[in-house]
Amino acid sequence: MKFRRSSRLVDMTNYLLQHPRRLVSLTVFADRYDSAKSSISEDLTIIKQTFEQQGIGTLQTVSGAAGGVKYIPYVGEVEAKGFISELREQIANPDRLLPGGYLYLADILGDPQIVNQIGRLYASVYSDRKIDVVMTVATKGIPLAYAVARYLDVPVVIVRRDSKVTEGSTVSINYVSGSTKRIQTMVLAKRSLNEGSSVLIIDDFMKAGGTINGMVSMLEEFNAHVAGIGVLVEAEDIEERLIDEYISLVKLTDVNVKEKQISVSEGNYFSYLKSLGEIAQEQYDEGTVDEE
Amino acid sequence: MKFRRSSRLVDMTNYLLQHPRRLVSLTVFADRYDSAKSSISEDLTIIKQTFEQQGIGTLQTVSGAAGGVKYIPYVGEVEAKGFISELREQIANPDRLLPGGYLYLADILGDPQIVNQIGRLYASVYSDRKIDVVMTVATKGIPLAYAVARYLDVPVVIVRRDSKVTEGSTVSINYVSGSTKRIQTMVLAKRSLNEGSSVLIIDDFMKAGGTINGMVSMLEEFNAHVAGIGVLVEAEDIEERLIDEYISLVKLTDVNVKEKQISVSEGNYFSYLKSLGEIAQEQYDEGTVDEE
Numbered sequence A, B: 001m002k003f004r005r006s007s008r009l010v011d012m013t014n015y016l017l018q019h020p021r022r023l024v025s026l027t028v029f030a031d032r033y034d035s036a037k038s039s040i041s042e043d044l045t046i047i048k049q050t051f052e053q054q055g056i057g058t059l060q061t062v063s064g065a066a067g068g069v070k071y072i073p074y075v076g077e078v079e080a081k082g083f084i085s086e087l088r089e090q091i092a093n094p095d096r097l098l099p100g101g102y103l104y105l106a107d108i109l110g111d112p113q114i115v116n117q118i119g120r121l122y123a124s125v126y127s128d129r130k131i132d133v134v135m136t137v138a139t140k141g142i143p144l145a146y147a148v149a150r151y152l153d154v155p156v157v158i159v160r161r162d163s164k165v166t167e168g169s170t171v172s173i174n175y176v177s178g179s180t181k182r183i184q185t186m187v188l189a190k191r192s193l194n195e196g197s198s199v200l201i202i203d204d205f206m207k208a209g210g211t212i213n214g215m216v217s218m219l220e221e222f223n224a225h226v227a228g229i230g231v232l233v234e235a236e237d238i239e240e241r242l243i244d245e246y247i248s249l250v251k252l253t254d255v256n257v258k259e260k261q262i263s264v265s266e267g268n269y270f271s272y273l274k275s276l277g278e279i280a281q282e283q284y285d286e287g288t289v290d291e292e
Helices: A005-018 A026-033 A037-053 A077-091 A112-125 A142-152 A210-221 A276-285 B005-018 B026-033 B037-053 B077-091 B112-125 B142-152 B210-221 B276-285
Strands: A057-062 A068-073 A133-137 A156-159 A170-176 A183-189 A198-206 A225-235 A247-256 A261-266 B057-062 B068-073 B133-137 B156-159 B170-176 B183-189 B198-206 B225-235 B247-256 B261-266
Touching (some): A005 A037, A005 A068, A005 B037, A026 A037, A026 A068, A037 A057, A037 B005, A057 A276, A068 A112, A077 A112, A077 A247, A077 A261, A112 A142, A133 A142, A133 A210, A142 A156, A142 B112, A156 A183, A156 A210, A170 A210, B005 B026, B005 B037, B026 B037, B026 B068, B037 B057, B057 B276, B077 B247, B112 B142, B112 B247, B133 B142, B133 B210, B142 B198, B156 B210, B170 B210, B183 B210, B198 B210, B210 B225
Parallel strands (some): A133 A198, A198 A225, B225 B247
Antiparallel strands (some): A057 A068, A170 A183, A247 A261, B057 B068, B170 B183, B247 B261
């Protein structure tokens, strides 16, 4: 069946959005719509322009016999600033205060739209790194890990506090919790991670970084290595941070239980967010994509 | 800035896909693209046709002053059959067998594309029910719950086995595990669920149904009620099932550890999947949408 341009644009947009970072040969689209490759190329130019203009992302064109087009999710600085500013406001709501100065965040982490947007933000900042898998620890980091992984088109592995019969044989490590200095255990199913994988660690909250440090030690057991560390909230008032390089969306600068005040500032996210032009230039320098 | 039709179609497609089941006034689009409402209406007709033809879903038009358009995610029977058939094949792989006849499913549940597709399937079958929130129990059901919730545009609440300081005050119940007959505990943060909510329960696996039954009891504590129960895998060889109405994608009919054979059949999903025509007719009968 032949498709008109208008229908092709709608369907291709959906197809590309559903397959982020996956190389799609122009032949796939040409066959799908029974259309000439030249028409498909024109469609892709329109989609690319609209994606970039509307802050949806960009399309990368790869030339040659194995070439095609790839949708790269990307959030621009203005949109990211707006989102993080809303997030700060939400987190600073004093109703979140729990005994002991803890914060209730289950409503934010329970909102699929917010979680999805956090995934887009992290995918944008890690878009030029080689990542094979996203890792998190049960329970609260799980939705964030999946949101990021979906935009990066990689699987998720989940570290647990206790071993379950449905995991098969596991690797177990002990680590020191950064703030309470207690010895804790985490386990990971042996078959869930391949040797030599590049792993993006994602978690909801980082204080001293003990749990994340535990995940880093776990990666060593699998001869895997850290491709990046992303946390939604970092707590500031820490004597000694166990983790050096991480990217946070927001920073908890002060929690005053008595005055019922929560101070939240921007995390270090924007020190890492490149512009679309920079990403395109890097890709071009590497010779992996065509110049437009 | 004025948009051409081709750019509008790309951006509107993305916008609608990012906001499933949300009513968008035509004015929003008219303003966004500085275009006449009549042009927007024509665009929406093209998008609706393409969505239905390509199995992406449909658009519902609501008339009147508070009217607009809504994207309803929907998977057609052919696509659902194909997906479930692939899933059956994957689950029947004897490499999954663990001691005790348990199955390793972490790779399937760790694949965001598969998880997302499961979400679409459940959203299609529950699209005509009133659902306020999706509930699951930690850990393995979490990604599935978020995938469904994103397509239904509702939040997720997570029941836990143990209470955490970051949950605030919780409601705790005891329940009897269906297969082992042991007494177990589950807890839910008090502020995570509103009274009277209609709740869709989602989990990865159901044997006798003890855990799901526990979640049903938990809902009673909140004066909330069950809007539906969806499980990815149901095990068949059960003397007494504690749950009557549920929708499963696949059914484990036999696990033979000695012969290393896993038999997997279709779940009861297709007894519940309506056609797009049936859904449209129901909506029309209720007077909530316009006839095309």
